[in-house]
Amino acid sequence: PRLAPPIAQKATPTPVVTPPRVVTPPVIGQDQTEPIKGIRKAMVKTMTAAQSIPPFGYYDDIDMTALVGFRRDIKQLALDRGVKFSYMPVFIKAVSMALKYYPIxxxxxxxxxxxxxxKAAHNIGLAMDTKDGLLVPNIKNVQALSIFEIASELNRLQQLGDAGKLSTSDLSGGTFSLSNIGSIGGTYARPVILPPEVAIGALGRIQALPRFDENDKVVKRYIMQVSWSADHRVVEGATMARFSNLWKSYLENPTSLILDLK
Ligand code: CAO
Structure with missing residues (x-):
């Protein structure tokens, strides 16, 4: 496939990490025991149930160069309409478009x-790092939403997550999940499937990396790693790989994504 030329943009230098201001607990020099409650208690239950699933892991590199340019343009348009636009709305829509062909x-x-x-509805869950802990709200009926509508809904969920006010309805009924750990850092992850769902994907940080072009010249490209986990009791590895190839193709060629948009 033809890809857009690399975008002239300086590679982000490795950031210096400022340690968090408050570290809790323990008090220095003293052990401290506390009950596990609230959202962490829910995490114990879900993750323990998840342990019974034999996962299949599948990893790939996505060339995001074209999408980085596409998103830069869309970001301003969305901002003019009062909506913050990250890469997630595109990742989520592309998941739904690919799920159409791999309903399992x-x-x-x-x-x-x-x-x-x-499941008839594509309710795509997003792992969210909130002050209360890990929550996975989902965007309902993504198959029927525009990318802009997904961005608005993501903004709403993020605001509620920040305020600790996500509703039970927002947190239930997910059918497939994504975890954008790359917004914090990292490349690969091993995401844990959230039962009763059967698949989840984790996204790494987009990095400027050298690649070969069609003339064997080294060029700067924007690369992101994806790590999928699927329930190997019901999902074949080949199905996960084919799904990932289609999703990757939509992200690497945003024009093909537009062509298949409903
Ligand atoms: N690579 C590079 N940049 C990224 C990125 C990535 N993978 N993901 C996000 N960014 C950028 C965004 O584009 C945005 O840039 P601008 O300021 O230029 O617009 C910035 O980072 C902040 O994005 P965001 O985090 O506010 O929004 P998002 O839609 O990308 O992600 C959410 C939303 C909820 C997924 C994210 O905030 C979050 O909580 N991530 C952590 C998920 C997590 O904890 N996973 C582990 C689960 S298992 O314990």
């Missing part, structure tokens, strides 16, 4: 894994 990845299984339900 948008399914759920019952506790004993005896029945599988193909």
């Amino acid at each position: 990845l948008n399914s759920s299984v019952d506790e004993k894994c005896e029945n599988i339900t193909y």
Whole structure:
């Protein structure tokens, strides 16, 4: 596929990390025991249940060069309409567009894994790092939303997450999840599937890296790693790989994404 020329942009230098101002607990020199409660208690329950799932891991590099330029233009347009626009709305829409062809990845299984339900709605969950802890609200019916509508909904969920006010409805009914750990840092991750969902993807940080062009010249490209986990009891590795290839193709060629948009 033809890709847009690299964008003239300075590579971000490795940032100097400022340590957090407050470290809690323990008090220096003293052990401290406290009950596990609230959102962390919910995390114990979900993650313990997740341990019964045998995951299949699949990793790939995504050339984001064209999308970096595309998003730079859209970001200002969205801002003019009062909406902050990151890469997530595009990642989420591309997931939904690819799920259409691989519906098993948008399914759920019952506790004993005896029945599988193909979900009609694409309710895409996003791992969110909030002051209360890890929460995974979801954007409902992504298959029927425009990319701008997804961005607005993401803004709403982020504001509620920051305020500790996400509703039960926002937090339930997810059918597939994404975890953008790259907004904090890192490359690869091993995301944990949230039962009863069967797949999740983690996104690394977009980095300026050298790559070869079609004339074997070294060029600067913007690369992001994706790490998928799927429930290997019901999802074949090849299905995950084919889904990832389609998702990757939408991100690497935003024009093809527009072509298939509903
Ligand atoms: N690489 C490079 N830049 C990225 C990026 C990535 N992977 N992801 C986000 N960014 C950029 C955004 O584009 C934005 O840039 P601008 O200021 O230029 O617009 C900036 O980082 C801040 O983005 P954001 O974090 O506010 O928004 P988002 O939509 O990308 O992500 C959310 C939203 C909720 C996913 C994110 O805030 C978050 O909480 N991430 C952590 C998820 C997490 O904890 N996962 C682990 C779960 S398991 O414990």
